[in-house]
Amino acid sequence: MSFPSASPAAPATATAAPAAAPGAPRPTLLGALSYLALSLWIAIVLFVVTVTMLALSLGLLPAFLLGVPLLAVTFWCVRGFAAMERGRARALLGVDIPAPGPAAPPGTSFLRRLGAQLRSGAQWRQVAYCAALLPVSCLSFSIVFSLWGTGAALFTVPAWSARMDRDALPLLDEAWKLGAWTACGALALALAPAVTQVAALVESSLARALLGRDERAALQARVGTLTETRAEVVAAADAERKRIERDLHDGAQQRLVSLAMSLGRARGKLEDDPQAASRLLDEAHVEAKQALAELRDLARGLHPSVLTDRGLDAALSSVAARSPVPVRLDVDVSPRPAPAVEAVAYFTVVEALANVAKHSGAREAAVLVRRVGPRLLVEVRDDGRGGADPDAGSGLRGLAGRVAAADGTLTVSSPLGGPTLLRAELPADATTPDPSRGASA
Incomplete structure (x- = not known):
């Protein structure tokens, strides 16, 4: 018989890293751009997979054997997507989002675990994120990359329009117009970094709100657990007190009573029948050792020295x-x-x-x-x-x-x-x- 390696499991009660505070520094420009560039394509995959599988599993629920396993697979995929998105926010934006705890304790049966997930607000918030990311990322992607593209195009108007017949283009036929378009492009490029970072913070806020731990619910669950365990400890302490009283009454106390009676009888026979008194003293010695053993076992059950x-x-x-x-x-x-x-x-x-x-x-x-x-x-x-x-x-x-x-x-x-x-x-x-x-x- 051998043990597995002593690697720490992920317990329900493990302490997660705190979420980034609302006033945390803005992400880097490169990180924000990378995050937004990936968001749209990831959002399409998340939306299609989640909505399709959820609709199919709910539609097949009347056919119990088909809908239930597919719903479990859907929730499993959503949790994987959520973990991936928390990792992406951490890697590209420096935003650490604490993962919610498991909906059911380890070792719970499949149906009970699925029922707990159906009742879990955290699970459904993750589903909502997979659906909501697509419209948000479409808007962010359109604004940010349109601003960068338009700004770059306008700022470089003098360069690329030199190869064209400007007199044939009313918007470029005068020098002041070229300067105005270049100034608009410069303004757009100046605003683009801030807009990019704000858009990334908006998406990370969505992820923090829907993928993170619900601190209020976690606190309520913690209070409920403490209330339950406190009641169990109080009941256990009362049961322990009764056990000690019973063990003392039925064991050590009876031994000590027998010891006292043996000593009393030995004292009465000490002068008239020394041999009988000696036998009674031997019995008392045995009773004393047994009483000491029982008291030692009782003390060991409380807290061994x-x-x-x-x-x-x-x-x-x-x-x-x-x-x-x-x-x-x-x-x-x-x-x-x-x-x-x-x-x-x-x-x-x-x-x-x-x-x-x-x-x-x-x-x-x-x-x-x-x-x-x-x-x-x-x-x-x-x-x-x-x-x-x-x-x-x-x-x-x-x-x-x-x-x-x-x-x-x-x-x-x-x-x-x-x-x-x-x-x-x-x-x-x-x-x-x-x-x-x-x-x-």
Whole structure:
């Protein structure tokens, strides 16, 4: 079993570069001219492909099996066009347009992803851009290149009209007319650069408005996610408190009660029956060691001290050594992430390995933890029977909530028959509440 290379995936929560501010410097003249020259021909392709495929897919929607795949292909093409246009604006105009986030999280089924795209405002804005670029670019192309061409033609009137019979042309038969046309050409050439840059900014503004991220919608989605994850963390903390109370009552407390009773009986027999008292003291010693073991396990479930003292490598080595399923461990997180992120990564691996031992029937598992730039990548793979589904109400939903509370993403790939791959990406240096108080595996 081997892991893929630890390359950062494009997470829903990745931070994109900010869009160019409205007061950003104007693009260079060469960049603006190149952008406008390409726009018309690109706009024709975008308009024809998008409108044709969208009309055909919508027309075939009553025939479900034909319309739905074609609509998915249409949206895929539109997203590709949008990415190309963002790249063109960045390369030629220096305008950085942040891409909108995915309409559905990774791992979503085809129909759910298509439904999310149908409801996505960002997706339909990209479609609108492919349709709107053609009339805008036609107008920009006509104005800009007509101004450049007319200006060049008028400015060079004295040169090219010298080969003609000016007396036969009323507009060129006098010297002052030649001077007037030359002056008009010079004025047009003087205005052309500014008009070119303004036209390029108009088209880039259209791209920014329709291809960029909707900051208001993104903020609303972020608030909704934080509200949901906060509720999950509160519920998880309450469940954890109840678990601790139950474990203390049913385990360590009962051991301590039995220990106290054994010590009391031993004290009563110490003078009359020293041998019986000795046996009772032996029993009390065993009870004390079992109580200490249960308290140690309980403390480990809250937040292991080795994680704080020595980091993820040592803490996960201990987890792997205790796992009933053989685990191969590969940890490289230098420099150490934030403590709260370490805790999330630790409990993600603990929960995943617990699920492997309980449900997967796997012969072996492998854990990969890597720091990749500003992100912490956690992967747990097993060769079990597969079929793990976070939507089925399993512990994976609680684990996804724990990861989301730390501003991370969790994806699970588990086809029937296996293998199963759980992948979590976390911001390595994020400042988040310690999620070790959340739900336990």
